[in-house]
Structure formats: C-alpha cells, structure tokens
Amino acid sequence: MNQKKIIIAVISLSFLSFAWIGYVTFNPDQENPGMVRFISLNDLSSVTESERIRLGGRISAGSIQISKQNQLECDFGLQQGELTVPVNFLGTRPDLFKDDAEVIVEGHYVNEKFVADQLQTKCASRYEGDLRDDSSYNVESI
Amino acid sequence: MIPVLGSISLSLALGLSAISIFLFSVFLKNADYRFFIAGWRGAVAISALSILATFLLLNELLISNFDISYVAHYTSIETPTFYKITALWAGQSGSLLFWLFILSVYTLIVLFQYKNSYTRLMPWVIIVLVIVQAFFLVLVNVIENPFSPTNADFVVVNGNGLNPLLQNLTMAIHPPTLYLGYVGFTIPFAFAIAALITKDTGSVWIRSIRRWTLIAWLFQSAGIILGGWWAYQELGWGGYWAWDPVENASFMPWLTGTAFLHSIIIQEKKGMLKTWNMILIMITFTLCIFGTFLTRSGVMSSVHSFAVSNLGPVFLGFIAIILLVGTYLVIDRASILKSEKRIESFTSRESGFLFNNVIFVVICFAVFWGTIFPVLSEAVQGEKITVGAPFFNQVNVPIGLLLLLFTGIGPLLAWRRTSKEALIRNFTIPILFGIAVFIACFFLGIRETTLISFPLTGFVAAAILIEFHRGTQSRSKRFNEPFFTALKTLISRNRSRYGGYIVHLGIVFMFIGFSGHAFDSELEFAMKTGEIKEFDGYKFELVSITPTERPNHIAWIAGLNIWDQENQLVTRLFPEKRVYFHKDPNPDKRQPHSELDIHSTLVKDIYTIFSGVDMEQQIAYLKIMINPLVWWVWFGGYVLIFGTMIALWPVKEH
Incomplete structure (x- = not known):
C-alpha cells in the first residue's frame, strides 16, 4: 500500500518539476532573461524596445569611435552583409575587439540604435587557421 | 616513417576489433574455450595498438614533426616540452585518439583483472568494450586521422603553437x-x-x-x-x-x-x-x-x-x-x-x-x-534562441536546494522504516541548528534565496556531523577507545558509508560557496597611476604600470595597493595585460591576454582584471570584482575528493 503512495509521490514530484522547467522556459525573468532571441538585422524593425536580443556580425571597418568622456564607452557599426546598425557599448572591450572582428552583442534596440551591455568577440582563429606565416616559403621556390 | 606506423596501428586495431568480436561470437555459440582465449588476445592487441599509436603521436609532437597537420596546428618550436605533451588533447583528432587511449588502458585492466572471473559476463563485457573501441577507431581512422599529413603547398617552418590560455x-x-x-x-x-x-x-x-x-x-x-x-x-x-x-x-x-x-x-x-x-x-x-x-x-x-x-x-x-x-x-x-522487495514506508x-x-x-x-533548446527552437520555429546562465540558475536553484535538503534527510532515515522516536531523536538537533542559522541570517539582513540556502547547509552539516559523533561515541563506549581512535576505526571499518558522508560535507561547503554568488559586486573603471578609487569598502590605489618583456610575450603589470576603511594595507595585487607572439609581424596573429590577480580569503575574493592600457597617459582600464565565499567551492571540492578516496581505498583482506 505504502509503495503505491510513494510511487504517486515520486510521479507528482517529477510532474511538478517538469511543470516548473516548462514554466521557466515560457515565462523567463523579464529583468534578466535566460532566453534571448538571436536576430538578424533584417528582422530588427519588428523588435520592441523592451525586448532583450542578441545580434551577431562584423565590426564595419573604421567605424569604432571611443568616447572622449568615458574611455569605456564606444560606438561602432555592426555589419551583416549589406546592412549595418549603429551600436553603443559601455564596458570593457574584449582583447580582440577591432575592425572587421566578428562580434556578438546583447542588449536593447532603442531609437534605431542598439545599446549593448554585453559584447563577445569570436575566438582567435590562430589555432585553427592558416599555417602560413612570414617565415613559410613555397615548395616550388626550393 | 613513424606517422605511417601510427596510421597502420590504428587500421590494424580496427580490423582486429572485427576479428575479436567474431571470435567471441563463435565462443558463445560452441563454448570452445580456445575461441575465448583468441578473442581475449585480440582485445589485448587492439588496446595495445591504440596505446602504441598514442605514443607515436606523442613522439611526433615532441620532435615537432610539422609534416603532420596536427603537430603543425597545435605546437610550435617554442612550445615548452610539457605543453607539447598536453597538445595531445588540445585539438580534435588528438583528443579523440586520447579518448581511445584511456579506454584502452581501462580495457586492459579489465581484461587482465577479470580474465578468470565472471566467466558468464566476461565475453559480453569484452564485446561491448571492443565495440566502443571500434567506434573511436572508425573516427580516428576514417574521419579525423591524427596522423594525416600537413596539407600545404609550402614548407611549414614553424607550427601555430598552443593557445596561451591552455598553457x-x-x-x-x-x-x-x-x-x-x-x-x-x-x-x-x-x-x-x-x-x-x-x-x-x-x-x-x-x-x-x-x-x-x-x-x-x-x-x-x-x-x-x-x-x-x-x-x-x-x-x-x-x-x-x-x-x-x-x-x-x-x-x-x-x-x-x-x-x-x-x-x-x-x-x-x-x-x-x-x-x-x-x-x-x-x-x-x-x-x-x-x-x-x-x-x-x-x-x-x-x-x-x-x-x-x-x-x-x-x-x-x-x-x-x-x-x-x-x-x-x-x-x-x-x-x-x-x-x-517493496518499499515499506515514506520514512525509509x-x-x-x-x-x-x-x-x-x-x-x-x-x-x-x-x-x-537553441537547436530545437531553430529546428521547430526557425528562430535561434540562446539560453544563458540566468535560465539555468532560475530553474536549478530551487531543485538544487531540494536536493541539498535530501542530502541531509536521507542518511538520518533507517532502512525499511524509521520509528517516530528515531525521527525525533535524529532530526531535533539538525533542525534546531538550521533554525538558529536562519535567525542569524535574518538579523544579518540576508534575504531571498540565500536566506534558505544558508540554513539548509547548516541543517545538513549538523546532520552529517551528528552521524559521525554518534557512531564514534558508541564505538568509544563499547570498546573503551579514546574518541579519535574510535573515529578512525569507525571510518576505516565503514569506508564507503563514512567516505560518502565526507563527500556530502564537501557538497555542503560547495553550496556555501555557490550561495556567495548572490553577493557578488563588480566595477569597471579607468584610472591613472597615483589615483585612488573606492569600491565596496576598499580603496584601490594604482601605484605603477610596469612594462616587461618575457620570452613569448610582453606584459604591462599594474601594481595595485588595496586598503581597507581604516587605511590598513589589505594586499598588493599585480594583474597583467599581456600580448603573446608580440614579435609576429602580422598583428592579427598577436594575441592579447589579461592575466588576473586574486586575493582570496575565507570570506571573500578580491578579483582584479587589467583589461586595457594606455601607456602614453599612464591609464589602466581595470575591472574589480568582489566575490564572497568562492574559497568554499574549492575547499568543498578538496573535501569531496578526499571523501571519495576514503570510500575507494581498498579494505585489507583478512
């Protein structure tokens, strides 16, 4: 008899837990959501100001402007193919932040400007990339 | 020559795995023990060949044979010998080979340890192990061969080197x-x-x-x-x-x-x-x-x-x-x-x-x-949704606390059924202790999740310590042993049980550390040498920025003096901003890196990051974080490992 009750308890506990996981999935914390949409620049116009989103792209060359008042603040253009969106970022810039670097930013789209509070650069390609360096020479030249 | 030998070993091992499985299936069919022995030998050979291949790759890494693509991608002439060895698992194909290597070592132990025991189980155990080995052999033979030659129309003079983060x-x-x-x-x-x-x-x-x-x-x-x-x-x-x-x-x-x-x-x-x-x-x-x-x-x-x-x-x-x-x-x-049997009671x-x-x-x-979820959402809705730490924390904190609660309750329950008297006897002190911690936390102004997590850690810690105390006391009474001798024999006679409790204690300490996360604070700022910045009860003084050149990088060292409110020096920290491969003419190949410095105590860590430097104006960009109780995470880790070792330690056979 008790075994049945225990099994019912176990099943209810699991059910409650799954309900909880589902609840968090579909009602994330508004202030600090764990689930963020990754958006392409084409769909940017449909985003409301209150929604926290992510954008990925390339820093358009020559667009980086570091604020005179606060060295931690900068503006740059984030490029995705033909489209570019102005981005404002306040915080420590990663080591690999420079022209043409691939970056992912997270924040809000306000008044046609993306205000980011998180910025990541894609990892250095040195360790997966081309082996050629200045001391390499072609086989034919030997 | 050696790369060819390596490739051949891997191919041979793959072929042998098919043969070995075949031999075992013959043995299972006709029970002729000679087929078992033959299959067993085949399995030994597969493992030996895989281990051999790993050592051959290691050799190539050590002699910097850049004709092998893997060696050229993950090491360079300047890579220190120690990290040439660790490059074995730095990349894709090497790490797959390394998986196979460890599996082969484990398999060899099983093969020799149980050669004459578990006679019914063993043939199948070996077959399963060989199948898993064969899977990884397919990977390193067909898809990602670690011995494949460098694919370049030029001579590779030097390799890429190992990522400094991994050094x-x-x-x-x-x-x-x-x-x-x-x-x-x-x-x-x-x-x-x-x-x-x-x-x-x-x-x-x-x-x-x-x-x-x-x-x-x-x-x-x-x-x-x-x-x-x-x-x-x-x-x-x-x-x-x-x-x-x-x-x-x-x-x-x-x-x-x-x-x-x-x-x-x-x-x-x-x-x-x-x-x-x-x-x-x-x-x-x-x-x-x-x-x-x-x-x-x-x-x-x-x-x-x-x-x-x-x-x-x-x-x-x-x-x-x-x-x-x-x-x-x-x-x-x-x-x-x-x-x-059936479970008899809730309180069991x-x-x-x-x-x-x-x-x-x-x-x-x-x-x-x-x-x-990101993969699912993209497949189902065509929209990529990234899932970050806040989701996992929000979901797992309550469930994790429930788990912590059970860590405390479980060991206090008896097998089959716990009587009412025993329940009262076992739970009174831990619950009282938990309540005491709750009251203390409340008056210290602690709120929200940590107001639950700290009392829970108190409850569980008390429950575990009482288990030790009770066991020791009864031994010491029965055999008239002094307390510490009794404790020692208690643990050594019931290694898996008390080792397990020590692991639980480690988990409790780790939970204390996790709870500290709720009180983290951080500040990013720029400051000139000689300036002082106040943050979270400390004064941070930038004394100097010193450039230094080292063999494979240049570094700027920030000298920080950290004072408390009474102007007592707490500590001196020296976070560094480094650029690796600074001599590389191609600026894209130079790699900046921030080497941080931490002052760690039982109560909090002062964590300093030197994220950027402007030498002309003597400005350092710093990020400072105050992370309370992190020390307990590492301490809990040590306790957990210590407890597991006790549970594992072989019992002397009499």
Missing part, C-alpha cells in the same frame, strides 16, 4: 581528468549490457562495477571542479561556471552517475530498482558519448568547441544504436528485472534514495533541455 597547469590536468571520468563510465555500462544479455541481473554485476563507477565519478567530479578553477583563474570574467554547453555536457553524466552510485546501494542491499539502475547507467554512458559529441562536433558554439566538423552524424548514429539496443534489452528482460532510507534519484534526473533533464 597553464590546471588546463593541462583538467581535460585528461575529465576524460578519465567520461571514459570510465564505459566499464559499468559494458557490465550492465552483459548482465542484461546473459540475464544475470542479480547483484553480481553491481558488485563488480561499484568500484569502477566510483573511480569514474571521482575523475568526473575532479575534472569538473578543475575546469571551474581554471575558468576562474584564467578566463577573467569572475565566475567558475557559465552553463556553457560543454560544461553542461560534463555535468549531465555526473548527475546521472551520482544518482546511479546511490541507487546501486539499494539494489545491493534490497534487490530493488534493478530496471532503474540499468536505465541510469545507460543514460549516463549515452550522455558521456553525447558530451564528447557536443565538444567535438561544433554543433554548439562555445569556448570549448573546436572547428565545425563532420563528426556529428557518426556520433548521433552511435548514440541511436546504444539507445535502441538498450531499450530493447530492458523491455525484453523486464520480467527478470522485477524488484525482490529506500524512499530517501528514490527521491534523491528523481531530483538528480530532473536536474539533468533541466540542463539537457536548456542545452539543446
């Missing part, structure tokens, strides 16, 4: 430790499958794998903790756990493995939960393979994953096979997996174990769900 002692130890864990679960899995196939599902296979599971679990735990330690010391974002897909990948089998370690105790003692144990170990092993897949396939973008590759379908295929065969076996053998150790198991599996599912 760190912890990073050298963390991957192999984790691998020893991941791979270790293959052995219990092989025994489980063998037990199902031979219909010998009693306690024999459980006894044979308890120790193996514990070893795998020990390495898995240590690997995860070391990974966190490395992230905290090197990556410079101030945390040790980011719920990154690859971290999750190592955490999921740990969760189900932990559940398995607990539930096999019930099967050993009571003959219950047989089906459940089979499912758990299969899930654990599948998650190990899935974890390797996540790390290696590039499906998830993460700091850990290597370049995108075509390993994905092969891994998914293998996982599908494991799940199909496993499910079939469990369903087909359902009648012999019936429990011998059995039901405690059962609830703890459910919670472990639920946490595992939550982590799994969050990890694959």
Whole structure:
C-alpha cells in the first residue's frame, strides 16, 4: 500500500518539476532573461524596445569611435552583409575587439540604435587557421 | 616513417576489433574455450595498438614533426616540452585518439583483472568494450586521422603553437581528468549490457562495477571542479561556471552517475530498482558519448568547441544504436528485472534514495533541455534562441536546494522504516541548528534565496556531523577507545558509508560557496597611476604600470595597493595585460591576454582584471570584482575528493 503512495509521490514530484522547467522556459525573468532571441538585422524593425536580443556580425571597418568622456564607452557599426546598425557599448572591450572582428552583442534596440551591455568577440582563429606565416616559403621556390 | 606506423596501428586495431568480436561470437555459440582465449588476445592487441599509436603521436609532437597537420596546428618550436605533451588533447583528432587511449588502458585492466572471473559476463563485457573501441577507431581512422599529413603547398617552418590560455597547469590536468571520468563510465555500462544479455541481473554485476563507477565519478567530479578553477583563474570574467554547453555536457553524466552510485546501494542491499539502475547507467554512458559529441562536433558554439566538423552524424548514429539496443534489452528482460522487495514506508532510507534519484534526473533533464533548446527552437520555429546562465540558475536553484535538503534527510532515515522516536531523536538537533542559522541570517539582513540556502547547509552539516559523533561515541563506549581512535576505526571499518558522508560535507561547503554568488559586486573603471578609487569598502590605489618583456610575450603589470576603511594595507595585487607572439609581424596573429590577480580569503575574493592600457597617459582600464565565499567551492571540492578516496581505498583482506 505504502509503495503505491510513494510511487504517486515520486510521479507528482517529477510532474511538478517538469511543470516548473516548462514554466521557466515560457515565462523567463523579464529583468534578466535566460532566453534571448538571436536576430538578424533584417528582422530588427519588428523588435520592441523592451525586448532583450542578441545580434551577431562584423565590426564595419573604421567605424569604432571611443568616447572622449568615458574611455569605456564606444560606438561602432555592426555589419551583416549589406546592412549595418549603429551600436553603443559601455564596458570593457574584449582583447580582440577591432575592425572587421566578428562580434556578438546583447542588449536593447532603442531609437534605431542598439545599446549593448554585453559584447563577445569570436575566438582567435590562430589555432585553427592558416599555417602560413612570414617565415613559410613555397615548395616550388626550393 | 613513424606517422605511417601510427596510421597502420590504428587500421590494424580496427580490423582486429572485427576479428575479436567474431571470435567471441563463435565462443558463445560452441563454448570452445580456445575461441575465448583468441578473442581475449585480440582485445589485448587492439588496446595495445591504440596505446602504441598514442605514443607515436606523442613522439611526433615532441620532435615537432610539422609534416603532420596536427603537430603543425597545435605546437610550435617554442612550445615548452610539457605543453607539447598536453597538445595531445588540445585539438580534435588528438583528443579523440586520447579518448581511445584511456579506454584502452581501462580495457586492459579489465581484461587482465577479470580474465578468470565472471566467466558468464566476461565475453559480453569484452564485446561491448571492443565495440566502443571500434567506434573511436572508425573516427580516428576514417574521419579525423591524427596522423594525416600537413596539407600545404609550402614548407611549414614553424607550427601555430598552443593557445596561451591552455598553457597553464590546471588546463593541462583538467581535460585528461575529465576524460578519465567520461571514459570510465564505459566499464559499468559494458557490465550492465552483459548482465542484461546473459540475464544475470542479480547483484553480481553491481558488485563488480561499484568500484569502477566510483573511480569514474571521482575523475568526473575532479575534472569538473578543475575546469571551474581554471575558468576562474584564467578566463577573467569572475565566475567558475557559465552553463556553457560543454560544461553542461560534463555535468549531465555526473548527475546521472551520482544518482546511479546511490541507487546501486539499494539494489545491493534490497534487490530493488534493478530496471532503474540499468536505465541510469545507460543514460549516463549515452550522455558521456553525447558530451564528447557536443565538444567535438561544433554543433554548439562555445569556448570549448573546436572547428565545425563532420563528426556529428557518426556520433548521433552511435548514440541511436546504444539507445535502441538498450531499450530493447530492458523491455525484453523486464520480467527478470522485477524488484525482490517493496518499499515499506515514506520514512525509509529506500524512499530517501528514490527521491534523491528523481531530483538528480530532473536536474539533468533541466540542463539537457536548456542545452539543446537553441537547436530545437531553430529546428521547430526557425528562430535561434540562446539560453544563458540566468535560465539555468532560475530553474536549478530551487531543485538544487531540494536536493541539498535530501542530502541531509536521507542518511538520518533507517532502512525499511524509521520509528517516530528515531525521527525525533535524529532530526531535533539538525533542525534546531538550521533554525538558529536562519535567525542569524535574518538579523544579518540576508534575504531571498540565500536566506534558505544558508540554513539548509547548516541543517545538513549538523546532520552529517551528528552521524559521525554518534557512531564514534558508541564505538568509544563499547570498546573503551579514546574518541579519535574510535573515529578512525569507525571510518576505516565503514569506508564507503563514512567516505560518502565526507563527500556530502564537501557538497555542503560547495553550496556555501555557490550561495556567495548572490553577493557578488563588480566595477569597471579607468584610472591613472597615483589615483585612488573606492569600491565596496576598499580603496584601490594604482601605484605603477610596469612594462616587461618575457620570452613569448610582453606584459604591462599594474601594481595595485588595496586598503581597507581604516587605511590598513589589505594586499598588493599585480594583474597583467599581456600580448603573446608580440614579435609576429602580422598583428592579427598577436594575441592579447589579461592575466588576473586574486586575493582570496575565507570570506571573500578580491578579483582584479587589467583589461586595457594606455601607456602614453599612464591609464589602466581595470575591472574589480568582489566575490564572497568562492574559497568554499574549492575547499568543498578538496573535501569531496578526499571523501571519495576514503570510500575507494581498498579494505585489507583478512
């Protein structure tokens, strides 16, 4: 008899837990959501100001402007193919932040400007990339 | 020559695996022992060849043979010898070979240790192990051959070198430790499958794998903790756990493995939960393979994953096979997996174990769900949604606290049924202690989740210490031993039980550390030399910025004096801004890196990052974080490892 009750308890506990996981999935914390949409620049116009989103792209060359008042603040253009969106970022810039670097930013789209509070650069390609360096020479030249 | 030998060894091993499986199937059919011996020898040869291939690759790494693509990509002439060795697991194909290497070492131990025991199980155990080896042999032979030659129309004078982030002692130890864990679960899995196939599902296979599971679990735990330690010391974002897909990948089998370690105790003692144990170990092993897949396939973008590759379908295929065969076996053998006894009461150790198991599996599912959600949402809705740490924290904090609660309750319950008197006797002091901690926390102004987590840690710690105290007291009375002698004999006579309690204590300490996260604070700012900045009760004075040149990098060292409110010097910290390969004419190949500096105490860590420098104006860009109680996470880790070692230590045979 008790075994049945225990099994019912176990099943209810699991059910409650799954309900909880589902609840968090579909009602994330508004202030600090764990689930963020990754958006392409084409769909940017449909985003409301209150929604926290992510954008990925390339820093358009020559667009980086570091604020005179606060060295931690900068503006740059984030490029995705033909489209570019102005981005404002306040915080420590990663080591690999420079022209043409691939970056992912997270924040809000306000008044046609993306205000980011998180910025990541894609990892250095040195360790997966081309082996050629200045001391390499072609086989034919030997 | 040597690369060719390496490739040949791997091909031979793959061929032998087919032969070995064939020999075993003949043995199973006609019971001619000579076929068993032949198959066994084949299995030994597969492992030996795989180990040989690994040493051959190691040799090429050490002599810097850049004609091998792997060597050229992950080492350079300047790479220190020690890191030439660790480059073995720095990249894709090398790490797959390394997986195979560890599996081969484990397999050899099993082959020799049990050659003449478990006669019914062994042929199947070996077959399963050989199949897993064959899977990895296919990978390193066909898809990612570590010996494949450098593909370039020029002579590679020097290799790329090992990422400086990986040139760190912890990073050298963390991957192999984790691998020893991941791979270790293959052995219990092989025994489980063998037990199902031979219909010998009693306690024999459980006894044979308890120790193996514990070893795998020990390495898995240590690997995860070391990974966190490395992230905290090197990556410079101030945390040790980011719920990154690859971290999750190592955490999921740990969760189900932990559940398995607990539930096999019930099967050993009571003959219950047989089906459940089979499912758990299969899930654990599948998650190990899935974890390797996540790390290696590039499906998830993460700091850990290597370049995108075509390993994905092969891994998914293998996982599908494991799940199909496993499910079939469990369903087909359902009648012999019936429990011998029933759970009698809610207040029994059995039901405690059962609830703890459910919670472990639920946490595992939550982590799994969050990890694959981006892929799912893209497939279903065509929209990529990224899942970050806030989701995992929000979901797992309440479930984790429930688990902590059960860590305290479980050991206080008796087998079968706990009487009312015993309940009162066992729970009074821990509950009172928990309430005392709650009141203290409340008056200290602690609120929200930590107002629950601290009292819970108090409750569990008290429950564990009382277990030790009671056991010791009764020994000391009965045998008239002094307290510490009694404690020592108590532990050494019941190693797995008290070792387990010490592990629980380690977990309690870690939870104290996790709770500290709620009080983290940070500040980013720029300051000139000579300036002072106040933050969180401290004054940070930038004394100097000193440029230095070292063999493979240049560094700017920020000299920081940290004063408290009474103007007493707390500590001096020297975070560095470095640029590796600074002599490389191509600026894209130079690699900046921030080497942080931490002042760690029992109460809080002062964590300083030197993120940028302007030498002309003598300005340093700094990020300072105050991270309370992090020390307890590492201390808990040591206690956990110590406890597991006690549980593992062989008992002297009389």
